[in-house]
Each structure stands twice: as structure tokens, then as C-alpha cells.
Amino acid sequence: MATMTSAITTSRAPARWQDYVQLLKPRVMSLVVFTALTGLVCAGQPIHPLLGAVAVLCIAVGAGASGALNMWYDADIDARMRRTRGRPVPAGRVQGADALGLGVTLSLLSVMFMGVALNWLAAGLLAFTIFFYAVVYTMWLKRWTAQNIVIGGLAGALPPVIGWAAATGSVPLNAWLLCAIIFMWTPPHFWALSLYTSEDYEKAGVPMMPVVAGAASTRRQIFIYSLLFTPLCLVPAATGLGGAVYLGVAGLGGLIFLVLAWKVRRSRAGDSADPRNDGRLYDVKAGAKDARNLFAFSILYLTLLFATLLAEKLLGLPGLPVLIAGGGA
Amino acid sequence: MSERDDDLEATEHPQDGAPIGPDPEEFRARRGRNIAIAIGLVVFAVLVFLVTVVRLGANVLDRPF
Numbered sequence: 001m002a003t004m005t006s007a008i009t010t011s012r013a014p015a016r017w018q019d020y021v022q023l024l025k026p027r028v029m030s031l032v033v034f035t036a037l038t039g040l041v042c043a044g045q046p047i048h049p050l051l052g053a054v055a056v057l058c059i060a061v062g063a064g065a066s067g068a069l070n071m072w073y074d075a076d077i078d079a080r081m082r083r084t085r086g087r088p089v090p091a092g093r094v095q096g097a098d099a100l101g102l103g104v105t106l107s108l109l110s111v112m113f114m115g116v117a118l119n120w121l122a123a124g125l126l127a128f129t130i131f132f133y134a135v136v137y138t139m140w141l142k143r144w145t146a147q148n149i150v151i152g153g154l155a156g157a158l159p160p161v162i163g164w165a166a167a168t169g170s171v172p173l174n175a176w177l178l179c180a181i182i183f184m185w186t187p188p189h190f191w192a193l194s195l196y197t198s199e200d201y202e203k204a205g206v207p208m209m210p211v212v213a214g215a216a217s218t219r220r221q222i223f224i225y226s227l228l229f230t231p232l233c234l235v236p237a238a239t240g241l242g243g244a245v246y247l248g249v250a251g252l253g254g255l256i257f258l259v260l261a262w263k264v265r266r267s268r269a270g271d272s273a274d275p276r277n278d279g280r281l282y283d284v285k286a287g288a289k290d291a292r293n294l295f296a297f298s299i300l301y302l303t304l305l306f307a308t309l310l311a312e313k314l315l316g317l318p319g320l321p322v323l324i325a326g327g328g329a
Numbered sequence: 330m331s332e333r334d335d336d337l338e339a340t341e342h343p344q345d346g347a348p349i350g351p352d353p354e355e356f357r358a359r360r361g362r363n364i365a366i367a368i369g370l371v372v373f374a375v376l377v378f379l380v381t382v383v384r385l386g387a388n389v390l391d392r393p394f
Contacts, residue, residue, distance in 0.1 A: 014358035017365035048383050054376060109373075117380045 019088040023071050023099050024064030032063040032159045038306045039160030039178055041313050042241060043167035054117045055166035059159050062110040062126045068103035069134035072096050080204040083197065114166065122166035129158045146212040153186030174241045184229040185302050188222045188261060192295040195270035196288035215270030226261035230254035233305060238323040246308045247320065253301045260294040267291070
């Protein structure tokens with residue numbers, strides 16, 4: 001932030017309301033809504049539909065607020081990266097101070113409303129999540145360590161816990177299990193992406209793993225995290241959270257995930273840049289197709305896991321025999 | 330007429346005769362932002378009302394007078 005320079009353009013175009021919506025990172029928000037809803041439903045506690053909707057809305061607005069704070073602080077980085085230079089602040093359509101004001105206002109509103117409408121445990125967790133993303137990740141970890149997305153991933157992993165807390169006022173083992181799944185999913189997911197976008201991060205001075213440790217080390221770490229992540233996805237079937245369908249989806253998808261991670265491990269993804277590639281973010285550099293495949297499948301796999309849990313709960317499908325007691329649902 | 334009045338005259342009636350103010354694009358953007366804020370405020374107020382009704386329910390009368 002201190003080094004915010006002329007890279008940020010000054011636009012004469014007036015700010016439209018859509019620019020302020022863009023500050024809230026609606027795509028990220030939709031993922032947060034989905035995982036929070038899963039936590040809320042899997043908690044198994046009857047909740048008034050309006051209060052459930054308000055809980056999800058508060059979590060979504062809180063996520064949007066932290067997105068706005070992130071765009072305010074990271075405007076200098078965003079201006080140097082192809083993927084992010086069109087965002088409202090670096091493009092000059094919205095003033096940084098306006099993004100800050102929006103972020104702070106929505107943070108306060110979402111936390112206070114969650115506390116008043118649902119309970120203060122959920123509100124406290126929401127406040128912690130916003131703080132963790134906006135301060136711990138954005139202001140500290142992102143520019144300091146290659147472990148930024150590993151530790152910072154906690155912010156993205158907490159929404160199902162908040163949803164669970166909103167429904168029940170407590171956070172048992174199963175709520176943390178959902179959190180752990182997203183937390184362990186984050187490194188292979190983001191590092192697969194960064195293997196073919198590392199030039200952008202290097203240009204912006206962000207210490208992403210391929211920039212700091214090199215592509216070979218990143219590919220090895222992706223595989224190690226995948227070895228830890230895929231068995232973890234089976235645990236909900238042992239705690240009574242997931243049923244037979246979930247076990248099948250988690251098992252089969254986990255195997256595919258491992259195969260794709262192994263292919264990345266064996267590939268040369270991230271080793272060399274192809275200067276001809278100046279297209280969109282998801283264009284594939286020569287040799288990076290394996291990383292792209294893992295990145296794409298990781299999104300599908302996580303979506304399927306949570307969608308299956310949600311469907312099993314909504315359809316009332318029976319769970320499997322509980323092998324690990326104390327799950328809480 | 331004072332010097333300040335002259336300045337105001339010049340500002341309100343520039344040489345080409347067009348009044349100073351937001352151009353049509355700025356006006357449309359401002360109007361869009363205002364409508365979005367209005368909708369947001371109305372939705373928030375309605376939500377607070379409905380949540381209050383749901384949370385209190387029949388207990389609204391369960392208090393000492």
C-alpha cells in the first residue's frame with residue numbers, strides 16, 4: 001500500500017453501482033454462500049427460514065466486506081497483475097478511500113446484524129474471519145511469506161463453521177471437519193493455479209510458492225498436500241456427517257484428485273514461460289496443462305463434496321454407522 | 330456587482346452558454362448509485378423489522394407493564 005504508485009490509473013469514467021458490487025468479489029461470495037449454507041443445513045438444527053437466510057446473507061456481506069478491504073489495500077499489487085488490473089480501484093473507477101469505507105461499513109453491519117439476529121458466537125466468528133482475511137492475510141502474510149495462502153486459507157475455510165454456529169450456537173467436531181477440508185484443499189488448488197500464473201505474481205512482488213521455492217518444489221508440495229487432503233475428505237463418513245453417497249463421491253473423486261496431482265508432480269508445469277501466451281488467465285502455457293486440469297478438478301471436487309452433504313441432509317438420507325463419536329450432527 | 334458575483338456569473342454561465350454540472354454519463358452513474366443505496370436501505374429496514382417479528386413472536390406481550 002505504501003508503494004502505491006502511478007501504476008494505478010486515473011479514470012475519468014464515473015463510478016457505477018456495478019463497480020461497488022465488483023469490490024465485493026461476487027464470485028468468491030457465491031462460494032462462501034454455498035459452503036456456509038452447507039454448514040447451516042448440516043448442523044441439523046431446525047431454524048426459521050428467514051433467520052437462516054439472514055445468517056447466510058450476513059456471511060456473504062462479511063465476505064464481500066473483506067473483499068473490499070482487500071481491494072483497497074492491494075490496489076498497488078492488483079495494478080501490476082494482468083488478472084486484477086481491471087478491478088475498480090487500480091483501474092481508477094473507484095477511490096481507495098471509498099473501497100475502505102464500504103469495507104468497514106459492511107463489516108460492522110454484517111457482524112452486528114448476525115449478533116442481533118442469530119447469536120454472538122456466529123457474529124464473533126464472522127468478525128474473526130473478516131479480520132483474518134483483511135489484516136492477517138492481506139496486510140501481513142500475502143507480502144511476507146510463501147505460506148500466505150496456506151495460513152490465509154483459514155479465512156476461506158471458516159464460513160461453514162459460522163453457518164453451523166448460526167444454526168446451533170455451538171461448533172462441534174463436524175463443523176471443524178468442514179473447515180479442515182477447505183483448509184487442506186486450498187494449497188493444491190491455489191498452487192496449481194499459480195504454477196501457470198507465477199509471472200504475474202513475480203511481477204507484482206508477491207511471494208507465491210513457485211516464485212520463492214521454484215516450480216519443482218511447488219509441484220512436490222501440491223502432491224504432499226493432496227495426500228493429506230484426500231483421506232481427510234473421507235472422515236465425515238465416519239463421524240456421521242456424510243452418508244454412503246458422500247463416501248462414494250469423496251472416495252472416487254479423491255482418487256481422481258490424487259492421479260491429477262501425481263501428473264502435476266511428474267509434469268514440467270511452471271518450469272518455463274511461453275512468451276506467446278498473453279491471453280486470458282485460464283489460457284494454458286506449454287506444459288502447464290496438468291496444473292490447469294488439477295486446478296479445474298479441485299473446484300469441481302470441493303463443490304461435489306459440499307453439494308453431496310447438502311443433498312443428503314435435505315433428502316434425509318441415512319448416515320453410515322458412526323466410527324468416530326462426538327461429531328455433533 | 331462584487332468580484333465574487335462576477336465569478337459566480339462566469340461559473341453559472343460560461344461562455345458557451347452551457348450550465349456547469351454533471352455530464353449525462355456522470356448523472357446516470359450518480360442516479361444508479363443513489364437507487365442502489367435506496368434499495369439497500371429499504372431491504373435492510375424490512376429485514377430488521379421481519380427479524381424482530383420472528384425473534385419476538387408471541388413473546389412481545391410477555392413483559393411487565
